[in-house]
Amino acid sequence: MRRISTPVAYFVMLLLTIVSASRTQASWEEKLAAADGQTVRFNAWAGSPAINGYIAWVGDEVHSRYGVTLDHVKITDASEAVARIVAERAAGRETNGSVDLLWINGENFHALKRAELLHGPFAFELPNFRLVDTDGKPTTLIDFTVPTDGYESPWGMAQFVLLYDSAALPEPPRSTSALGDWIAANPGRFTHPAPPDFIGTTFLKQLLLDTTPDRAPLGGPVDEATAADLTAPLWAWLDEASPHFWRRGRAFPSDGQALHQLLDDGEVTMSLSFNPGEASQLIAAGRLPETVRTTTFAAGTIGNTHFVAIPASSSSKVGAEIVANFLLSPVAQARKQDPRIWGDPTVLDLDRLDAADRALFEALPLGVATLPPAALGPTLAEPHPSWVDWLEREWQRRVQG
Amino acid sequence: MSTPFAVWPPLTWGILVAPVVAGLLGTLAPAFGYLPAIGLTRPGLEAFVELLALPGVWVSVALTLCTTLAATALAWLLACAFVASTTALPRARPLRRLLSPLLAAPHVAIALGLAFLVAPSGFLIRLVSPALSGLTSPPLWVFPGDPFGIALVLALVVKEMPFLVLMLLAAQAGRPVERQLLAARSLGHGPLAAWSVAVLPQLYPSLRLPLFAVIAYGASPVDMALVLGPSVPPVLAVRVIELLGHPDLVHWATGAAAAVLLLALAGLAMVAWWLCEWPVQTLAKRLLRRGPPARPRVSFALPALVVPAAVGVAGLASLAVMMLWSIAGRWRFPDSWPDDLHLDAWIAAPDQLGVALLVTAGLALVVGLAATSLALLCLEAETHRSRPVPARWQLWLYLPLVVPQAAFLFGIQVLLVALRVDGSLTAVALVHLTFVLPYAFLALAGAVRTFDPRWALVGRSLGHRPGAVFWRIKLPMLAAPVATAFALSVAVSAALYLPTLFAGSGQVRTLALEAVALASSDRRSAGVVVTLLAALPMCAFLLAALVRARVERRA
Numbered sequence: 001m002r003r004i005s006t007p008v009a010y011f012v013m014l015l016l017t018i019v020s021a022s023r024t025q026a027s028w029e030e031k032l033a034a035a036d037g038q039t040v041r042f043n044a045w046a047g048s049p050a051i052n053g054y055i056a057w058v059g060d061e062v063h064s065r066y067g068v069t070l071d072h073v074k075i076t077d078a079s080e081a082v083a084r085i086v087a088e089r090a091a092g093r094e095t096n097g098s099v100d101l102l103w104i105n106g107e108n109f110h111a112l113k114r115a116e117l118l119h120g121p122f123a124f125e126l127p128n129f130r131l132v133d134t135d136g137k138p139t140t141l142i143d144f145t146v147p148t149d150g151y152e153s154p155w156g157m158a159q160f161v162l163l164y165d166s167a168a169l170p171e172p173p174r175s176t177s178a179l180g181d182w183i184a185a186n187p188g189r190f191t192h193p194a195p196p197d198f199i200g201t202t203f204l205k206q207l208l209l210d211t212t213p214d215r216a217p218l219g220g221p222v223d224e225a226t227a228a229d230l231t232a233p234l235w236a237w238l239d240e241a242s243p244h245f246w247r248r249g250r251a252f253p254s255d256g257q258a259l260h261q262l263l264d265d266g267e268v269t270m271s272l273s274f275n276p277g278e279a280s281q282l283i284a285a286g287r288l289p290e291t292v293r294t295t296t297f298a299a300g301t302i303g304n305t306h307f308v309a310i311p312a313s314s315s316s317k318v319g320a321e322i323v324a325n326f327l328l329s330p331v332a333q334a335r336k337q338d339p340r341i342w343g344d345p346t347v348l349d350l351d352r353l354d355a356a357d358r359a360l361f362e363a364l365p366l367g368v369a370t371l372p373p374a375a376l377g378p379t380l381a382e383p384h385p386s387w388v389d390w391l392e393r394e395w396q397r398r399v400q401g
Numbered sequence: 402m403s404t405p406f407a408v409w410p411p412l413t414w415g416i417l418v419a420p421v422v423a424g425l426l427g428t429l430a431p432a433f434g435y436l437p438a439i440g441l442t443r444p445g446l447e448a449f450v451e452l453l454a455l456p457g458v459w460v461s462v463a464l465t466l467c468t469t470l471a472a473t474a475l476a477w478l479l480a481c482a483f484v485a486s487t488t489a490l491p492r493a494r495p496l497r498r499l500l501s502p503l504l505a506a507p508h509v510a511i512a513l514g515l516a517f518l519v520a521p522s523g524f525l526i527r528l529v530s531p532a533l534s535g536l537t538s539p540p541l542w543v544f545p546g547d548p549f550g551i552a553l554v555l556a557l558v559v560k561e562m563p564f565l566v567l568m569l570l571a572a573q574a575g576r577p578v579e580r581q582l583l584a585a586r587s588l589g590h591g592p593l594a595a596w597s598v599a600v601l602p603q604l605y606p607s608l609r610l611p612l613f614a615v616i617a618y619g620a621s622p623v624d625m626a627l628v629l630g631p632s633v634p635p636v637l638a639v640r641v642i643e644l645l646g647h648p649d650l651v652h653w654a655t656g657a658a659a660a661v662l663l664l665a666l667a668g669l670a671m672v673a674w675w676l677c678e679w680p681v682q683t684l685a686k687r688l689l690r691r692g693p694p695a696r697p698r699v700s701f702a703l704p705a706l707v708v709p710a711a712v713g714v715a716g717l718a719s720l721a722v723m724m725l726w727s728i729a730g731r732w733r734f735p736d737s738w739p740d741d742l743h744l745d746a747w748i749a750a751p752d753q754l755g756v757a758l759l760v761t762a763g764l765a766l767v768v769g770l771a772a773t774s775l776a777l778l779c780l781e782a783e784t785h786r787s788r789p790v791p792a793r794w795q796l797w798l799y800l801p802l803v804v805p806q807a808a809f810l811f812g813i814q815v816l817l818v819a820l821r822v823d824g825s826l827t828a829v830a831l832v833h834l835t836f837v838l839p840y841a842f843l844a845l846a847g848a849v850r851t852f853d854p855r856w857a858l859v860g861r862s863l864g865h866r867p868g869a870v871f872w873r874i875k876l877p878m879l880a881a882p883v884a885t886a887f888a889l890s891v892a893v894s895a896a897l898y899l900p901t902l903f904a905g906s907g908q909v910r911t912l913a914l915e916a917v918a919l920a921s922s923d924r925r926s927a928g929v930v931v932t933l934l935a936a937l938p939m940c941a942f943l944l945a946a947l948v949r950a951r952v953e954r955r956a
Contacts, residue, residue, distance in 0.1 A: 041908075047922050049753060056752055073908050076918050080907055082648035090438045090650065091818045098824050098908060111648055188541040194632055251546035251632050258921035265522035266734040267539045286731055286745075287923060389649075393456075400457030400634035 028127055031318045036067035038319030042308075043081035044103040046074030047257050050281055054342045057335065062326050068319045073099070078108045079196075085117055085311050097313030101320040104152060105306045106144040106198075107385040112309065113151050119310040119317050121150025126321065128328035129153065133349030139305040140347050144382040145219055152307035153324040156275075156336060157345040159379055160202055160301040163263060163271040163279045163369070167291040172270070174298045176210035180241050187244040189269040193259055194252035195392040199272050204391045206302050208234045209380050218383035222390045231391075235398065242399075249399075264288050274304075276376060277343025280367025284340050293369050296377045303379030305347060330357035339367030406782035406867075413775045413838065414797060420813055420835045421800050425664075427812020432657035436815070439650045448658035455655070457634035462666065465637040468550040469619035469670050472557035476615060479558065480565035481601065482593075483709035488578065488600075489592030489702040496710060497570070500563040503716040505888075505938035507896030509916045510931040512556050512628040514719025516545055517726070517924070519552065522734040524722050530735035539734055546630030553629045553636070557622060559716040561615045562709060568611040571847065572604040589693035592702045598689055610795075613671050614802035620667040621807035624898040624913070628920050637663050638807040642899075645811050657811060664808035671803070720935050727928030746925035750933075753926065754915060758933055761895055761911040764826070765937065768833040769890035772841040773883060775834075779842070780849040781871055784857070798842055801835050810903035817904060824906035832904035837893045841886045848882035884948035892938030912937075 040062075046052050052072065059070035075081055081099050088097050104112070112118050123129055132140050132154055140154040141147065164172040173179040183190045193200035209215060211233035217226060242249035246268050253259045256273060260282060263271040273279065273294075282288040308327060310320045326332055330353055333346040350358050366372060430436055434445040452458060487493045503511070518524050522539035530536040545552030578600055585595035621638035634640070641663060644656030726732070730741035813832060817823035852875065860870035876883070898913045907914070912934045919927040 046918060049749065049919075049923050049926050052753055053749070074910055074915075074918065075907055077646070079648040080646055083646055083650075084906055086648060086650055087439075087818060090440075091821075092438070093821070098906065108648060246541075247543045247546060248541075250543050250548045251630055254627065254632070254921050257923075261921065261924065262522075264733065265520070265539065267520075267522045285923075289731075289733065396633075397456040400460065 031321060032066060035316075035319040035322045037069075038316040039069040039071055040100045040316050040319045040323050041071045041073050041098065042101045042103075042323065043073045043075050043078075043099045045076070045078060046072070047076065047255065050285060050342050054336060058323070058327065058332065061332070062323050065326070066319075066322050068322055070323060078102065078104050082108045082112060085112065085313065086115065088313060089115075089117060093313060095313060096315045097311050099311045100314040100316045101323055102309050102311065103155070103306065104309050105304060106382065107388040109143055109148075109152055109307065109309060110146050110385040112311070113146070113149075117312055118151045119312045119314060119320075120152075122310065122317075122321055123148065123150040123153035123324070125150075126153060126325040126328060128325050131328065131330070131348045131352050133347065133352075136349060137305065137347060139303060139379075139382075143305065143307065144385040144388075146385060148307065152309040153328065154305050154347040155308050155327050156306050157303070157347055158274040158306055159276050159296070159303040159345075159376055160206055161273050161276050161279075161294045161296050161371075161376075163260070163273055163288070163292055163294055165263065165266075165269050165289060165291055166293045167289070168269045172293075172295045174295060176207055176237065176297065180237060183241045183244045186269065188246055188248075189267075190241075190244075191246035191249075191252060191259065191262070191268055192272060193255045195395050196388075197255045199256035199259070199274060200252070201388055201392055202274060202302060203272055204234070204395060205383055205387065206297075206380075207237055208383070208387075208391065209302065210297070210299070211237055218387060219381070221384050221386045227390060231394065235394075238398075260288060263292065275344055277337070277339050277345065277367055277370050279369035280339035281341075281343035283369055284367075290368065294371050296371070298377060300378035300380045302382060304382050330360055334360035334364065337361065338364050339370060340365075343367060343370065345373075406778055406785055406871075409775060409778035410782050413779050416775070416831075416834055417797055417800055417838055420832060421804055421809055423816050424809030424812035425804070427815040428657050428660045428664075428809055429812075430657075431654050431815075432661045434654065436654070436657075438815075438819075439653060441654055448654035449662075451655045452658040452662065455640070458637075458640070461634045461637045461640055462662070464550050464631060464634075465620055465663070465666050466670060468554050468557070468636060469616055469667070470673065472554045472561065472619045473612060473615050473670075473674065475554065476558045476561040476565055477612060479562045479709040479712055480569055481597070482705040483562070483566055484569045484573070485593045485596035485601075486702040486706040486709075488573075488582070488596055489700070490706070493706055496706070496713070497566070499710075499713050499717065500566055501942065502720065502935065502939065503559065503563040503713065504567060505892040505942060506560075506716070506720055506935045507624075507898075507913055507916070508556075508560050508622065509624040509628065509896075509898060509913055509920070510723065510934045511560050511716055511719050512625040513916065513920055513927055513931055514721075514723040515552070515556050515559065515715065516628050517722055518715065518719055519545055519555075524718075524737075527735050527737045530737075536735060546632060548631045548633075550626075550631050550636065553622065553626055553631070555715075556625050556629055557619055559712055559719070560625075561618070562712055563716075565608070565611060565615065566709075568608055569604060571843075572607045573600065574847070575851070576600070576603065591693075592700055593705055594693065598685075602685075609675075610799045610803065612674065614799060616670050616674060617667050617803045617805045620663060620670065621805040621899070623807060624917050627917060637666065638805065641807045641811075642902075660808045660811055663805050667803075667805045667808070720931065723924075723928045723931040724935075725928070726924045727932050729925060729928070746923075746929050749926075750929050754912070754930060754933065757910045757912050757915045757930075760826070760909060761913070761934075762937060764830055764833060764911065765891040765894040765941075768830055768837050768894045769841075769887045769941070771830075771834055772837040772890045773845070773887045775838060776841040776845050776886060777849070777876075777879075777883065780845060781875070783850075784852075784854070785867065798839050802839050806899040810899055814903045814906070818906075823904070824908040826905075826909060829901055829904045829909045832900045833894050833897055836897055836900055837890045840893050841890045844886035844889045845882055848879055852879065878952075881945070881949040881952045884945035885942075888938065888941035888945040891941035895934060895937050 055072045062068040062070055081102050085099055134140050173182045192203040195201040212230050259271045262268045279292050279294045283290055308324050310317055314320055333348050336342050336344045337346050350361055431441055432448050434441050434443055434447060487497055521542045581599040582595050585599035623638050623642050626636050626639050641656055641659045644652045644659055727746050728742045729739035730743050732739035817828050822828045856874055857870050860874045901911050901914060912930050916930045919930055
């Protein structure tokens with residue numbers, strides 16, 4: 001077998017790259033033309049004025065840049081839109097579904113992907129996807145242990161953090177057991193949103209990861225035979241702590257936003273968030289006291305990525321892809337990370353940006369309550385999505401039963 | 402005799418009855434295992450078995466029954482006390498006007514304000530802290546959101562008492578109340594007792610259906626329960642909504658079964674209420690036979706006014722604190738007043754709530770006009786009938802109000818999805834119309850039915866056709882009650898939460914939906930929504946007052 005000389009091989013590879021790049025380029029140009037005039041109904045959680053404001057800005061931008069009309073369908077939980085997509089399929093609606101783009105991750109993505117209700121794979125073909133930090137942020141490709149396979153496009157990074165009022169609590173607990181001790185010593189000043197709210201469920205998952213003797217089985221589907229043993233320490237922790245919760249553990253806030261409100265009201269001293277920049281954003285918006293700070297557990301907290309996906313029944317798929325691509329653009333990602341706007345960390349690799357785009361990020365203030373990336377500590381992987389439903393049901397059985 | 406008005410009653414009847422019946426069928430079928438679209442083809446009771454195995458479902462059932470009956474009984478007692486004492490004390494009558502903003506304010510607006518008013522870190526505690534209470538951090542009460550639903554009962558009473566007062570006053574109007582009271586007083590009864598023995602028994606029969614409507618609403622107060630709890634477990638109606646919104650379709654049948662259970666509970670509560678009428682009646686008769694006390698006791702009219710008035714004030718204060726929040730800067734416990742006031746939330750409002758405001762106002766306008774017109778045309782058709790309308794007809798009118806909303810809206814959604822009109826404004830408007838029509842009817846019926854027929858006779862004798870008589874004589878003379886019916890319709894439409902959520906598939910965003918969505922997040926934005934929600938019906942009522950003033954001036 002003759003060996004191909006290295007320069008020739010390089011030349012061929014270069015040629016191939018150019019050809020394939022221009023092909024994607026050409027088809028993307030076609031898509032841009034096709035998308036002009038399309039309306040994209042973006043179903044996105046709308047519980048935060050800051051996020052709604054950001055989505056409104058995206059709408060203005062994609063309209064003036066590409067002629068795409070973005071219609072923010074405000075929902076209170078992604079599962080609402082998932083239920084609607086499933087119901088429309090059940091009613092036999094294959095096209096013209098009511099959702100064109102959906103803010104999603106985890107068990108909702110898993111459910112739609114498994115039921116083959118998603119358009120794709122499209123994410124890897126988006127021109128801006130090459131800027132995504134797939135090496136440094138592996139959760140941009142693996143969502144709750146399930147490979148995305150290009151059926152959803154990354155939008156932002158999340159890491160579970162604890163908010164605390166430093167005026168009342170100078171040294172926050174930095175582990176699950178320290179948190180338990182603090183709760184017992186300060187009754188009534190801690191709570192978490194009621195699962196199935198995702199912050200509430202994430203808190204349960206964090207406790208599970210911290211208390212279970214063996215994390216390995218959590219990466220796979222729930223095995224009813226071993227689940228009770230794996231979760232026993234978690235329930236023991238809760239049994240001990242929850243009588244000292246806010247309202248003696250007999251009422252829970254409905255979601256993370258309600259918990260932040262309790263922190264602002266002084267009813268609790270700590271709050272929980274999946275966005276390391278949220279505390280700064282809320283302080284800037286006058287919704288939390290300036291003494292609030294952020295911390296994580298020293299041994300690590302759960303981290304994941306949130307995405308956008310396109311249902312197969314959408315009739316504006318091209319328009320939706322163009323919006324997904326715009327959401328990955330450096331200008332949109334930098335604005336999203338701005339703690340004065342939203343404060344949601346980027347999915348991009350700053351090293352892959354050109355100098356001008358990188359400057360957009362470097363010019364951003366960190367925010368008074370935001371930890372620098374290095375101080376966030378290790379991120380822990382999400383358990384398999386089947387744990388979400390299992391933990392929620394078990395929690396309800398124990399608390400409501 | 403066939404007149405141009407004969408088509409309207411059957412059409413209106415259809416709008417009132419068809420959605421409820423279709424909705425109930427669409428809920429019953431999946432509950433009993435039949436909805437092929439989601440793979441249910443074997444009829445059976447599996448969904449109910451699944452439902453009863455849910456954790457805490459019996460607590461939810463008990464909570465639903467107790468909060469419903471407690472709220473209805475309290476609202477009823479207070480409404481009677483209020484009407485009796487304001488009838489006895491003419492000087493207290495202006496207080497009745499105080500209740501109209503509460504009548505117009507949507508449930509969720511009251512719930513949000515009340516939640517802030519009575520929370521451990523709420524307005525009342527802030528007023529007395531730290532100076533009087535010595536508190537520098539909020540006390541550790543399990544309230545609101547208490548596991549017994551006391552906060553929920555309070556909120557329901559604030560909202561339903563004014564409705565029952567209105568219904569009592571409407572039933573009392575046109576009766577020789579003053580003379581009957583005088584007669585009872587001359588027999589030696591005190592002012593309250595006189596009203597209770599001489600007036601109330603006559604009014605009660607026409608109050609039974611409004612009371613059942615209050616029971617039905619109390620059984621499915623989803624928007625209020627989401628704000629005021631209880632949360633673990635919640636009342637049954639909230640679980641219905643949770644189950645029907647679950648992404649896994651397996652839960653839908655369970656949700657439908659829960660809706661059927663809710664229907665049964667509301668029925669049970671109504672039967673319980675009806676059964677309680679007997680012992681109360683027997684007791685009242687025995688007391689009556691014993692006659693009034695020998696020595697006239699002190700008048701309880703003033704004390705009887707205190708609690709209902711306090712409830713009214715609590716409701717108004719709830720709206721007021723939310724309005725204050727809409728312009729508040731930093732406002733933390735234990736400060737009783739915000740650090741500063743600014744309009745940031747209002748400046749952001751056009752972007753964030755503009756569409757919702759337009760949709761709400763547009764819907765209210767269209768639905769209000771349609772409901773008022775239909776009610777008017779039906780009542781006009783009545784006057785052209787040779788035989789009087791059977792009283793049974795009235796029962797149908799109440800159908801959309803006495804069936805708990807959560808029990809049949811899912812069925813309507815299934816129907817709308819099948820017809821491919823779900824999530825459209827038209828679908829929402831049609832469903833709104835079903836709920837608004839009864840109120841338009843109630844507001845108009847009295848005035849149209851007591852309209853002096855001789856006016857029409859004069860018109861006919863001048864050679865006008867029935868249509869022309871209606872348009873040129875009757876309508877201008879009835880302008881004031883028509884305007885009031887329209888205003889009431891606007892208020893009802895703007896407040897509808899569940900019907901909008903289901904018919905609109907959550908996609909038609911009205912202010913009532915935004916209020917629930919913002920309930921937990923930003924109090925300033927929520928304050929803006931509550932203010933808009935309260936302002937919209939107030940504008941309509943103001944319009945009605947202007948029309949009335951104009952008519953009175955012309956007369």
